[in-house]
Amino acid sequence: NLGHMLISFLELYGVYFNYAKLGIRVQTPNQSDRSAGFIDKEELFKNFCCGHRTISNLCIVDPFNDKNDISKASWLTPKLNSAFREAFDKLLQSVSDQNTTLKNAPSILSKILTVSESTLIYRKRLRSIYCDHQDEQRPVRQIQHSRLK
Numbered sequence: 773n774l775g776h777m778l779i780s781f782l783e784l785y786g787v788y789f790n791y792a793k794l795g796i797r798v799q800t801p802n803q804s805d806r807s808a809g810f811i812d813k814e815e816l817f818k819n820f821c822c823g824h825r826t827i828s829n830l831c832i833v834d835p836f837n838d839k840n841d842i843s844k845a846s847w848l849t850p851k852l853n854s855a856f857r858e859a860f861d862k863l864l865q866s867v868s869d870q871n872t873t874l875k876n877a878p879s880i881l882s883k884i885l886t887v888s889e890s891t892l893i894y895r896k897r898l899r900s901i902y903c904d905h906q907d908e909q910r911p912v913r914q915i916q917h918s919r920l921k
Contacts (some may be wrong), residue, residue: 775880779863786856791849795831795841806838816841859884 795816799808813831829849846852862883865894877889 775867779860779867782856782860782863784859786853786860789853791830791853792827795833797833801836815879 787829789810791837793813794810795813797806797808797816799806811833812825819838820841830852831841832843834842839896848918863880865882866880869896
C-alpha cells in the first residue's frame with residue numbers, strides 16, 4: 773500500500789542510501805540495454821562532462837544524456853537526507869503498536885507534514901469561490917442542454 777511505500781522510500785533515502793558512494797540512473801525506453809539503478813559514483817564520474825566531482829551530493833544521471841548529472845546543483849543533500857531520516861523516524865513511531873498519541877492526531881501524515889492555519893483558511897476560501905462559481909454555471913448549462921434536445 774502507499775503508506776508502506778512511503779515509509780520504505782524514507783527508510784531507503786534517509787537511513788541506508790550512501791550519497792557519497794552511489795548515484796542513481798533510471799531506465800529509459802530508448803536505452804533498454806544500459807544498466808539502471810544504483811551505480812557507483814566513480815563509474816559515473818568517468819562519463820560526466822565539466823569535471824563534476826561532488827561526492828556528498830545527490831547524483832542522478834540525466835536519462836537522455838549520460839554525461840550530465842541533473843542533480844549537480846543539489847548542494848543541500850545532507851539536509852534532504854536528514855529530513856528523510858526524521859520523517860521516517862516519526863512515521864515509524866506513529867505506526868508502532870505502543871503509540872497512544874495517534875488517536876488524537878488528525879492523521880499519521882500530520883506527524884511529518886504541517887499546513888499553516890492561513891493556508892487552510894485560504895483553501896476554504898478558494899473552495900467557497902469554486903462552489904459559488906459552479907452554482908452560477910448550472911442554470912446556463914441546463915439551458916444549453918435543453919436547447920440541444
